[in-house]
Amino acid sequence: MDYFLELLIGGLTRGSIYALIALGYTMVYGIIELINFAHGEIYMIGAFTALIIASVLTMAGMSGLSVLILASVVAVIYASAYGFTVEKIAYKPLRQAQRLSPLISAIGMSIFLQNYVLIAQTSDFLPFPSLLPELPFMDAYAQFMGSSELIIVATTAVMTIILTLFIKFTKMGKAMRATAQDRNMAMLLGVNVNRVISNTFIIGSALAAVGGILIASHIGRINFYIGFIAGIKAFTAAVLGGIGSIPGAVLGGLILGWTESFATGYVSSDYEDVFAFALLVLILIFRPAGLLGKSTVQKV
Amino acid sequence: MLELDDVKTFYGSIMALKGVSLKIGEGEIITLIGANGAGKSTALMSICGIVPPRSGKILFRGRDISGRDPHGIVSLGISQVPEGRRIFPQLTVMENLDMGAFLRNDKGEIKKDMEHCFELFPILAQRRHQPGGTLSGGEQQMLAISRALMARPRLLLLDEPSLGLAPIFVRLIFKIIEKINREDGTTIFLVEQNAHLALQVAHRGYVMENGRIVLEGSAQSLLNNEDVKRAYLGI
Structure with a gap:
């Protein structure tokens, strides 16, 4: 039972990170129907920025929570700027093009960003300081759940709630939903669609950066390639839950996290990807639109 | 003009x-x-x-x-009531009307205009919390006109x-x-x-x-x- 709980918590932690990244995929897809393959790289860049800032601050003699907060704020802003710029450079000029063109552009952007970080930071795994604080009251539960795991799960929950409220109640949130449903009509009502799209990229990138900092701090090392793997997994999570759906992204992330965790725990860690992608194949066979996705009839 | x-x-x-x-x-x-x-x-x-x-x-x-x-x-x-109405299907009637007033910031007046639309088309008042996609064609047309009017064109x-x-x-x-x-x-x-x-x-x-x-x-x-x-x- 203890082992089961441990796997459950492990899966929840992993799934939370997938969910944070999957939200960016699903929001962007919802609005411009593009799979933003460079999204994983934004997460990686967020983690690297946090590492650099944290190192500088530590050298300057700072420590504790202030390092985490400052590094996170800078990393989130920096990653958002990357997300914003990627959209302007790689996707906006292709908005009227066929759907394949921006997709290829996205893959190109992903390769470019990976290699750019590879050149700047080498291909070695760099140690990442454990920025997340130790919570004393978690000592009693240390067997199943560490402080950093609790922080990851709680942060994801809070972020998801804030995002949901933002989309439901704010003017920009409504404009985002309207643009996703009918872009031309939103324009006819005075919505600056370019700004809505930019904001979507900024929000998605910020969430990915938070995920990057959390997981890097939890695992303790990063390299240029982490974004690619996490990106593929989070994309899987988004498709699993129904791409375009925000609760779907969270649900997909958690299911994927648990699948991997239990597969590793009860079968073998060699099989975690097999189970994750087998699950995806099954869902796509039986529910092609994903768990919470709506299957739409193509209008002619 | x-x-x-x-x-x-x-x-x-x-x-x-x-x-x-x-x-x-x-x-x-x-x-x-x-x-x-x-x-x-x-x-x-x-x-x-x-x-x-x-x-x-x-x-x-x-x-x-x-x-x-x-x-x-x-x-x-300039406001438009487009061909085929183009109601946002997953936004409620009120959210659709809010979108009509997207460029305005005078909350009190927006509320008043919304009430005015509900007077013009009482059926919309009854359906105010329903998603636009669940309305009949005629109701959607009323909503599309109301949405355009919300901009005070x-x-x-x-x-x-x-x-x-x-x-x-x-x-x-x-x-x-x-x-x-x-x-x-x-x-x-x-x-x-x-x-x-x-x-x-x-x-x-x-x-x-x-x-x-x-x-x-x-x-x-x-x-x-x-x-x-x-x-x-x-x-």
Whole structure:
């Protein structure tokens, strides 16, 4: 039972990170129907920025929570700027093009960003300081759940709630939903669609950066390639839950996290990807639109 | 108020508007009639900047608006009730109306205008928390008109408001269009295939064929015109 709980918590932690990244995929897809393959790289860049800032601050003699907060704020802003710029450079000029063109552009952007970080930071795994604080009251539960795991799960929950409220109640949130449903009509009502799209990229990138900092701090090392793997997994999570759906992204992330965790725990860690992608194949066979996705009839 | 001067609009290499010129005066109801594919909807899309014209001028209150972004054009006071209504299906009736007032920030007045829409169309008040996609065609048309009014437009563009509606809804909608013009002084540009209906409410009209204006005149003279009678009124 203890082992089961441990796997459950492990899966929840992993799934939370997938969910944070999957939200960016699903929001962007919802609005411009593009799979933003460079999204994983934004997460990686967020983690690297946090590492650099944290190192500088530590050298300057700072420590504790202030390092985490400052590094996170800078990393989130920096990653958002990357997300914003990627959209302007790689996707906006292709908005009227066929759907394949921006997709290829996205893959190109992903390769470019990976290699750019590879050149700047080498291909070695760099140690990442454990920025997340130790919570004393978690000592009693240390067997199943560490402080950093609790922080990851709680942060994801809070972020998801804030995002949901933002989309439901704010003017920009409504404009985002309207643009996703009918872009031309939103324009006819005075919505600056370019700004809505930019904001979507900024929000998605910020969430990915938070995920990057959390997981890097939890695992303790990063390299240029982490974004690619996490990106593929989070994309899987988004498709699993129904791409375009925000609760779907969270649900997909958690299911994927648990699948991997239990597969590793009860079968073998060699099989975690097999189970994750087998699950995806099954869902796509039986529910092609994903768990919470709506299957739409193509209008002619 | 609105003036199109030799407007030419293309879809790719296909010329949809072949030099359209027309004038809409302040407070008028002007109708543009013509068959399917004549270019009526394209004219509206060109005015709104969704499909900007390749040449020619579109003047709104003396300013050239051709080539501006749609949201810039809308902010000058032009609202559209598009063909097929284009209600946001997953937004509630109230959220759809909120979107109509997207460019406004006067919360109290927005609320008042929303109540005004509910007075015009009481059925919408009952459905205010329902997703737009669950409304009937007639109700969606009422919502589309209300949504456009929420922007407090100077010029209201309506694209085939009668299309696909039961006769009882059509009569109601046209009554409301006249009322909006009479009571709020809103200028109305009405694009219709149902020429008979459109010419009954309009002051003046234009007839469009193959991307060109082929006839213009007062609504009465068009109703009595032999060509119009034969081609559009079926008499």
